Amino acid sequence: MALLHVLDGLETENFAGVPNGIEDFLTDLAIGSPANCALRLFGDHEEAYIYAEEVAKAFVSLFNKPESAGILRTLYGENSVYYEQVMRYCVEGNLQAVLDEYAFVLAEEGERLVKAIREGFVSTASIQIDTRETVKGQSKQSIRLRTHFAVGYYNAKISEQAVQRTENIRKAFNSPFRPFVLATTSIGQEGLDFHYYARKIMHWNLPSNPIDLEQREGRINRYLCHAIRQNLAESKYGSQGLSEEQPVWETIMSNARELKGSHSDLVPFWCLPDDFPYTRRIERIVPMYPFSNDMARYERLIDILAIYRLTLGQPRQEELIDSIRNEKLNADALDKLYMDLSPWSRRKK
Numbered sequence: 001m002a003l004l005h006v007l008d009g010l011e012t013e014n015f016a017g018v019p020n021g022i023e024d025f026l027t028d029l030a031i032g033s034p035a036n037c038a039l040r041l042f043g044d045h046e047e048a049y050i051y052a053e054e055v056a057k058a059f060v061s062l063f064n065k066p067e068s069a070g071i072l073r074t075l076y077g078e079n080s081v082y083y084e085q086v087m088r089y090c091v092e093g094n095l096q097a098v099l100d101e102y103a104f105v106l107a108e109e110g111e112r113l114v115k116a117i118r119e120g121f122v123s124t125a126s127i128q129i130d131t132r133e134t135v136k137g138q139s140k141q142s143i144r145l146r147t148h149f150a151v152g153y154y155n156a157k158i159s160e161q162a163v164q165r166t167e168n169i170r171k172a173f174n175s176p177f178r179p180f181v182l183a184t185t186s187i188g189q190e191g192l193d194f195h196y197y198a199r200k201i202m203h204w205n206l207p208s209n210p211i212d213l214e215q216r217e218g219r220i221n222r223y224l225c226h227a228i229r230q231n232l233a234e235s236k237y238g239s240q241g242l243s244e245e246q247p248v249w250e251t252i253m254s255n256a257r258e259l260k261g262s263h264s265d266l267v268p269f270w271c272l273p274d275d276f277p278y279t280r281r282i283e284r285i286v287p288m289y290p291f292s293n294d295m296a297r298y299e300r301l302i303d304i305l306a307i308y309r310l311t312l313g314q315p316r317q318e319e320l321i322d323s324i325r326n327e328k329l330n331a332d333a334l335d336k337l338y339m340d341l342s343p344w345s346r347r348k349k
Helices: 002-007 022-032 034-042 048-063 066-076 080-094 095-104 110-119 160-175 209-218 226-233 248-259 294-311 317-326 332-335 345-349
Strands: 127-128 143-147 150-153 181-184 201-202 282-285
Touching: 002 022, 022 034, 022 048, 022 080, 022 095, 034 048, 034 095, 048 066, 048 095, 066 080, 095 110, 095 248, 110 160, 143 150, 143 201, 226 248
Parallel strands: 150 181, 201 282
Antiparallel strands: 127 143
16 A cells, blocks of 8 residues: 555655565556546546546445455465455456446446446345244244345335335346346346346246246347347457547447348347357256156247237237137248238338
């Protein structure tokens, strides 16, 4: 700390010289310090130093926890001091790129961007654990277990506190920071966006109809979702024309607009052309249990999923689907039944 004061031009009485190996730490500090990364993020804004300090405080709170320290000590051992491990971790994780992408996803500026970034940090969450006594109905309070990297998203009861809890978890999961796994009940199935940093969805139990399957997967298959950004960043569009004058992600999206060609306006924001060199895809994970009906149910869901889209969300879609299936129509016949309301397709035809 005394050395940093000297480098800042401040006088200190405790400065006794430059320690060996300090150049590596100072390099890591310049490249990966959360405060320095945030300062570069806010650029020439008149409040840049204030905003950078606010963001840095959130990172201090994140790293100043036993679970964070345990991870870094597992990665780097016990030989170095903790703050050096933090700086090394930020450099190796390219914190600057993480913040630049996060700011692009949030689409905010100035104080509103600072507020949004800080909301991406959640201190902790907890779940109730049933024990032998509680399962048997005995009057014993359930044990509460703190969770950090995988959390539950549910409403145990309707209250202002429960609503605020779920909202905090939603914002944290939509950040590049923890939690990294979200286990949700049906409340996370409709009307919520989890696509900012998620591209894998596991169906713990299969729904009974294709609407629910579409709704679940629609939470992560959305505008500029994580899979889209990863594919663009790892392609040629992620390296062409980068400069200090223009933010990285604005350049990437500007480059990627050439993908549109004769495609609809969904490209490249919602999807990419079929011939795009994909490196990442949205993944559907369905655990299949031995001697269960899940395999047959899954095959049925996938079989009727494409046909369901013909119904345009009819209230009794199962009846219409069964009717179409009973006719045993081939692909050409089904294509004629398809109601394409897209103005783009109509103009193209």
